[in-house]
Amino acid sequence: MNRIDQKFQALRHQGVQAFMPYLCAGDPNPELTSKLLLTLEAAGADLIELGVPFSDPIADGPTVQRASERALTHHISLQQILEMVTNLRTQTDIPIALMSYYNPIFRMGEAAFCKAAQAAGVDGVIVPDLPPEQAQPLLEVAPKYNLATIFLVAPTSPPERMQLIASVSTGFIYCVSVTGVTGARAMLSDEIAPMITELRKHTDKPISVGFGVSTPDQAAQIAQIADGVIVGSAIVDVIEENMNDEAGLLAAVKQFASDLAAGVKA
Secondary structure, three states: OOHHHHHHHHHHHHOOOEEEEEEEOOOOOHHHHHHHHHHHHHOOOOOEEEEOOOOOOOOOOHHHHHHHHHHHOOOOOHHHHHHHHHHHOOOOOOOEEEEOOHHHHHHHOHHHHHHHHHHHOOOEEEOOOOOHHHOHHHHHHHHHHOOEEEOEEOOOOOHHHHHHHHHHOOOOEEEEOOOOOOOOOOOOOOOHHHHHHHHHOOOOOOEEEEOOOOOHHHHHHHHOOOOEEEEOHHHHHHHHHHOOOHHHHHHHHHHHHHHHHHHHHO
16 A cells, blocks of 8 residues: 555544645745645645646646646746655655646656656656546556556546546545536535445545535535545635745645644544
């Protein structure tokens, strides 16, 4: 088992759910990303989703798009992000899953990427624009490097597709709470519970829900029906609001993440 498997197994034994915040690597600058990640862990994060900025983030809404744009002004690359994880591994053992669009991985080569990711200390990869039918090159090599392959289920996914996604996903399955892009939302969709109920008919693997979860109350609602709660845009909003004041930024992110973690564990 890698760190993701170990974490979900430990949390299941404890009878609590996972809190998994998202960070865009390089936002607001590469130096702060590591500090933010460690701050999130101190605030109660169980796993981290670390985004690889991309020029055409088709699954992301305006908040994460702006984060990617800010990160790319620093010319941050996939290789630099892997080096960042390498350095972080001297300070933390928290599970880290990279969220990357397929192009950076394809350019590096699946085998080279998986080898470098394992060496850096990455535990899993989420590729939102790579459907399982086209993921065979990655699926063939990732297990050799103990790298979890995490695929996305949407409210529109029919049962047979859920079964396919569940069969190729390792680590956990990422349930998209709404049809659309990432972004904080005032209310949770009523499609989430039926989607998870159907998915559980096909797998006993951990199920985490993201896209739109933005308050402690919403996190608590998701934690009642899923194994993990992913929060991205709401945290990026806090970063954006405080990015000109490092101390204030870290304090604000820690407070907000602590409240979210408390909601998940309630």
